[in-house]
Amino acid sequence: MEYQVITMKNRIDADESLGGLCFAEAERDLPFPIRRVYCIFKVQAGMHRGYHAHTRNWQLLLCPYGSIDIIVDDGKRRETVRLDDPTRGLILHPGVWREMIWNQDDSVLCVAASEYYDANEYIRDYDAFLQYRKAPGADPEGKRS
Numbered sequence: 001m002e003y004q005v006i007t008m009k010n011r012i013d014a015d016e017s018l019g020g021l022c023f024a025e026a027e028r029d030l031p032f033p034i035r036r037v038y039c040i041f042k043v044q045a046g047m048h049r050g051y052h053a054h055t056r057n058w059q060l061l062l063c064p065y066g067s068i069d070i071i072v073d074d075g076k077r078r079e080t081v082r083l084d085d086p087t088r089g090l091i092l093h094p095g096v097w098r099e100m101i102w103n104q105d106d107s108v109l110c111v112a113a114s115e116y117y118d119a120n121e122y123i124r125d126y127d128a129f130l131q132y133r134k135a136p137g138a139d140p141e142g143k144r145s
């Protein structure tokens with residue numbers, strides 16, 4: 001599957017009340033440059049988002065607070081990665097379908113993306129996604145990888 005689960009480099013203070021810190025550096029710890037960051041917040045438990053694939057974006061997904069399940073689908077298999085620890089990161093390659101399920105109110109999803117926002121590099125129709133996986137160069141929505 002075209003994803004990796006990583007443990008972010010971290011510093012957990014011996015004094016638990018001081019908490020922890022985790023980090024990743026573009027192109028050193030991540031296989032892509034970062035052109036954009038965004039967060040999704042104030043989502044209620046049980047809600048689903050996503051339902052799309054990107055043709056060009058590499059992304060790092062983090063859940064610094066709460067618990068979110070990420071369903072990753074390559075057109076043949078679907079796997080679920082639970083993000084419920086701030087140090088756990090999910091790197092999604094371009095071309096995978098993702099759905100996100102909020103397990104806990106107010107869980108925060110942070111994303112670092114390799115590309116500037118471009119609505120034209122989204123595939124939002126699942127059948128179009130399956131077509132794209134079969135023949136990326138002849139994508140029915142006119143997207144190119």
Ligand code: TYD
Pocket residue numbers: 036038040049050051052117
């Ligand atoms: P979208 O990616 O559709 O979120 P989700 O799939 O999780 O529901 O984005 C929601 C809206 O925000 C959509 O109108 C596009 C806009 N948006 C931007 O303008 N810039 C961005 O970087 C992102 C991620 C979204």
